[in-house]
């Protein structure tokens with residue numbers, strides 16, 4: 001699963017295999033989302 005940094009929607013891999021962009025808003029920055037290893041960075 002991927003996630004758009006702009007609209008925050010989850011995107012399936014099939015939707016981005018050809019063109020790396022969000023199918024919903026067209027944003028080109030997409031991050032890989034791995035449900036089991038979600039890391040939250042705390043800014044102390």
Ligand SMILES: [Zn+2]
Pocket residue numbers: 004005006007008009022023024025026027
């Ligand atoms: Zn988007």
